[in-house]
Amino acid sequence: MLIRNAGDLTENDVTPEPIYRRRREFMTGIAATGILAACSAPTEAAAAPLKAAPWPYSTPEPKTSFKDITSYNNFYEFGVDKDDPARNAGGLKTRPWTVKVDGHCAKPGTYNLEDVLKGHALQERIYRLRCVEGWSMVIPWIGIPLADILKRYQPTAKAKFVAFETLNRPSEMPGQRRAVLEWPYREGLRLDEAMHPLTLMAVGLYGQTLLNQNGAPMRLVVPWKYGFKSIKSIVRISFTETQPRTAWQVSAPQEYGFYSNVNPTVDHPRWSQATERRIGEFKRRKTLMFNGYNSVASLYRGMDLKKFY
Numbered sequence: 001m002l003i004r005n006a007g008d009l010t011e012n013d014v015t016p017e018p019i020y021r022r023r024r025e026f027m028t029g030i031a032a033t034g035i036l037a038a039c040s041a042p043t044e045a046a047a048a049p050l051k052a053a054p055w056p057y058s059t060p061e062p063k064t065s066f067k068d069i070t071s072y073n074n075f076y077e078f079g080v081d082k083d084d085p086a087r088n089a090g091g092l093k094t095r096p097w098t099v100k101v102d103g104h105c106a107k108p109g110t111y112n113l114e115d116v117l118k119g120h121a122l123q124e125r126i127y128r129l130r131c132v133e134g135w136s137m138v139i140p141w142i143g144i145p146l147a148d149i150l151k152r153y154q155p156t157a158k159a160k161f162v163a164f165e166t167l168n169r170p171s172e173m174p175g176q177r178r179a180v181l182e183w184p185y186r187e188g189l190r191l192d193e194a195m196h197p198l199t200l201m202a203v204g205l206y207g208q209t210l211l212n213q214n215g216a217p218m219r220l221v222v223p224w225k226y227g228f229k230s231i232k233s234i235v236r237i238s239f240t241e242t243q244p245r246t247a248w249q250v251s252a253p254q255e256y257g258f259y260s261n262v263n264p265t266v267d268h269p270r271w272s273q274a275t276e277r278r279i280g281e282f283k284r285r286k287t288l289m290f291n292g293y294n295s296v297a298s299l300y301r302g303m304d305l306k307k308f309y
């Protein structure tokens, strides 16, 4: 098979259909024994092994170490310092976990995590993650294309955006006892962005279920946008007609736009976005437009990306 960079992909060629279907048949069985078994574990397990089919368009760049990915985090619900989430997230109970799906869709409801994930094939996708603060990582995520999940709820013609909410539970999320952001953390995507084949709902990384500091049990990964769009520990998914409010826009609208596409030519008021430092390296490297995921450019044709930052 021809291996290309994900940046060159079009919507229709991310995974050839017959391979996808065969993999899906294989993985349905895996999903039943892997993540689903982990979800129903009676005690708070650290992490359970998770099998996933390799995705052929992963970046070949060296992966950031497991230690860095799990100890250098932004998860303000557990504190604002990079080492706070790893230290403070252990008390979060992620079983059972329910997800409310509402808004403009034919199948709204409150679902168990098991039901949200059931029947979907897990893939391992190695993506770059670029934080607006100027650092980046290469992370081997395990997840499901968000589009596959969303389609099951049958969004109606009125659905133009998808809004996401993180858990709001100050008793287990000590950072929520301070008003550093408006809680719960909220994010949103345009429906076509949410349905783009690169947009992933992640349930694991490095071959195991997510640790709490990375957004267990289920978090978004939108690789062409700054890291803060990749909302963690999701409990609500809403199909909306109008553009949803996001936590960062509410806190500093002049700094954080709704789109937040990685763009080396549009600086954040406090930080240049032209270069970045890969965690584990010292040199700085050039930041790429759309974080190198060029196939998304068609989503923004005709838009002034300085205005819609």
Ligand SMILES: Nc1nc2c(c(=O)[nH]1)N[C@H]1C(S)=C(S)[C@@H](COP(=O)(O)O)O[C@H]1N2
Residues within 6 Å of the ligand: 069, 072, 073, 074, 075, 076, 077, 129, 130, 131, 132, 166, 185, 213, 214, 215, 226, 227, 228, 229, 230, 231, 232, 233
């Ligand atoms: N709920 C929630 N989601 C969040 C954040 C947060 O503070 N709260 N931080 C965001 C930011 S700024 C980044 S860079 C990524 C970091 O993900 P990682 O720690 O798994 O690398 O999570 C994003 N998702």
Ligand SMILES: [Mo]
Residues within 6 Å of the ligand: 074, 130, 131, 132, 133, 226, 227, 228
């Ligand atoms: Mo970030």
